[in-house]
Amino acid sequence: MPSESPHTVGSFLFDYLHQQGITHVFGIPGDFALPTFRWLEKSDLTLITMTHEPSVGFAADGYARMTKKIGVACVTYCVGGLNMLNSVACAYAEKSPLLVISGGPSPNDRKRSDQLIHHKVRTFDSQRKIYDEVTCASAVLLDPETAADEIVRVVRAVQEQSLPGYIEVPYDVVDMLTRAPNIKHYIAPESDVGNLKACVEDAAAKLRAATQPVIIADIELHRFGLTDLAMELAEKCNIPVASTLLSKSVISEHHPLYIGVYAGRMSEEDTQSYVENSDCVIMLGAFISDVLFGFGASSLNPRNMIVVTNEKASVEHAHYDHILFKDFLTHLIAQSLPTFTHESLPSPAPIPLPLTADERGDDITVEDFFRILGLHVGEHNTVVCDTGDAVVGAIRLRTKKSNNFLSDAYYLSMGFAVPASIGAAVAAPNSRVFTIVGDGAFQMTGTELSTAAKYGLKPITIILNNDGYGTQRKILDGSFNEIHRWKYTKVCELLDYGKAYHVRTKGECEAAIKAAVAADEMALIEVIIDRNDYSRSLLRLGEELGKLRDGERKNAK
């Protein structure tokens, strides 16, 4: 808790966040938020001022995903806050602990509910009501006395649930003195003893009866720091482990038990087959959704599944309430469990082969791009992928144990990667960041590289330019998938920062990546991809998605 000397609401807020281990805050000011920003400036936190609110949210999210601490996004009332809603929705959907701090009108301004204030929409409560849809807790600090309590309440909820929270700070209340928070004896949640015992015993029994178990280690393990426990289970029983696109590289891809990314029809065939033929799929911390699971979820029979997340636990068709994720893992590991043997296991992403002299002059493809990237991503580097082939192609990207991998592979909002990379670079300055983004997504948030210029960050941004909305073309084509072709390399001149490369062949691509890695400056590499070229994984997915939609339409008629 911050020191005992009297605090204003503003000084408490930022000191408390600093004590939670947060070092940076991302934001854009506006007049309702200026006094809040003044307190931020006086605190021990560093403000990263950005250019556009959608990017503020994604950057704070990138920071949170890297640090596993709260990502803080500080904006102004409505014109800022509402402009950031999609990014916060992404964090909500992917269970990332984002804290939105918004400026707001004073209690006096709000006295008459029909009073019109600039930035006000329907009611003074509109922004908070909207944010309640994408947060686990919210507060409007109208009373300085209780403000510290409210701040602690929201921050704790964000930490416990790994979901976004919202705090609205009136521009005058932020300067007022607050009472030290009334920290009740904190009652940590506990598992229901009976449910836990039953669930663990049933899971252990199922595992003992299994012949081909597999663990799918998904993103909640990372969010809640349970990855090591999950691997302890895998190693104790010698159970193979797959990840999802969201959790790629949370498990080391070099681990002998790792069998690659499970993404339904987008997976490597052997990996897909192994998981879908398993008689005991142990899903840990997984979002079982449509695209993320490559429409394979329907191939997974609940009768063959054990599913445990921060919110629920089930063995086959039975659900068990009030079971803490960590308790399930520790208690299961403590059981008497079998050890499994395997003649061979699917291999994860192919080990990338160096380019041969013959192929250097060939036009680059998505497949070869990720192969080349895999040759040059170094220790402790971070890879951040936007949607479309920028992320699906990464199923086959070979990463190292020390690499971080960020994507919004469940929510799939275009525009995530460039700003999330800013957040990642701020979170881990010694970890060089590779950003992989399509041309369409780059047009949305690409100029947020301005923030890299402002703070001297040096990401390597790689634009896969296939001239339009490539994924959508595969699903249903039309003129609406065409975009204006930018001279993307001019971005470095626009920002007067960084070095740009324009590549078309495999050799050029490798040379650019090597040069970018070696140079101590920001790099922007535009890679020209043929409009009809796709990763193997996306080809499979796109066709399935089209067929599914056609089938559903026929069925519905």
Added chain:
Amino acid sequence: MPSESPHTVGSFLFDYLHQQGITHVFGIPGDFALPTFRWLEKSDLTLITMTHEPSVGFAADGYARMTKKIGVACVTYCVGGLNMLNSVACAYAEKSPLLVISGGPSPNDRKRSDQLIHHKVRTFDSQRKIYDEVTCASAVLLDPETAADEIVRVVRAVQEQSLPGYIEVPYDVVDMLTRAPNIKHYIAPESDVGNLKACVEDAAAKLRAATQPVIIADIELHRFGLTDLAMELAEKCNIPVASTLLSKSVISEHHPLYIGVYAGRMSEEDTQSYVENSDCVIMLGAFISDVLFGFGASSLNPRNMIVVTNEKASVEHAHYDHILFKDFLTHLIAQSLPTFTHESLPSPAPIPLPLTADERGDDITVEDFFRILGLHVGEHNTVVCDTGDAVVGAIRLRTKKSNNFLSDAYYLSMGFAVPASIGAAVAAPNSRVFTIVGDGAFQMTGTELSTAAKYGLKPITIILNNDGYGTQRKILDGSFNEIHRWKYTKVCELLDYGKAYHVRTKGECEAAIKAAVAADEMALIEVIIDRNDYSRSLLRLGEELGKLRDGERKNAK
């Protein structure tokens, strides 16, 4: 109503909109919306595909404000729709008739409420619930049978109330046949006869007793096509007329009764004084809010006021329910009313003087920029202003009767102008558009000029570059008001379109504007403004805003 032959939901939707006089739709596709976009492509509407959803909303809004018809914004589920929320909130706050069409999951997808689908946030209803906060009507077309009814219901509400509406279109339902809409005998709203009589009589009596009446003609007059009626009243009684920043140029600035923009402390002193000393201020269609009225609203005594909008009517302290705006005007005009005489009236914006030879080499100021602009805005041109001095400086911009003027002077979201200009240019291809935007706001949505390139539009975009968040600096300064300095002229090279100018002196500025006007291509003019230079009007406002906030804080303590 569209033809009697069977319609699918998609063909009905766009044919019905076409029948409402709409010609263009703004949008960005996504997989849930692709079938909807396919119907759009087949219809008689023209799709303007843009780069980023915040701009889609502002462009549709700009189109609506120019045409007084519905502005249609077509996006995909959540990742598109939620990314556009701020722009729709702006339209809601400023009573602009925007229609949001969003793709969405199928009824089958929604069968199990906890089913996870890519782009889904909290529940399947999250986006609709959020949009209910910023719309007057919404529908989710789960049943193809009633879809046409629902479409008509929402569109009518948008037209009647001049507020945004929301229609969510499942990707399979859009292809299904719908029943022709069940058009009940449409009951138009009517005024309460007794209330109307009492209100009009009281207003007439007040006017007869007045010595210095004034009309403030605000934006709802334009939205509901009542400007001519308001001027009929003014001319019948010889009452002077002011506008607000929102409604600037709705009344011709050359009209003998026009006394300029009333914007409280931001107004020309004579105009402010005339309005605030009036014993009968007739506010027609006005949003009485804080910044728009330059914090002058507190100087306006309700006892001296008659306030009528689409939603309410009051004379002094008495309110009258159920009075249609149009009825009030027609009935008041029919009364026996006095004619007023004036020795002299405040003049609106100063008539701009041509540059003298001596001053051409002087550094340009905000004041002189708007003076020079006023010399060169031609007949039938449109001026679109972003927030800050880009719009406040326009208080003193002299416009012609045939000019359109767009700004978001109530809601004040940065980033409005560049995309709203796209919408304006599409709405009125023969009206050259001048876009005035600050450097901070340009960094938010400036690259939407890509859409101008894509469709061959030729706006003249003028960036007032005062190196940071100028307005905020005046209120409360700090490092958070600093932004990275772009080489803005490089935008034309990035987009491979248009001609760029970089100007610093009055002479250079005028030369650039003249060249841009004469050239048949898009122009981007970067105007270097000293960081400490502000319009006279903003100087007054900023200081007052700072004082008010300090005063409130002292009072609250």
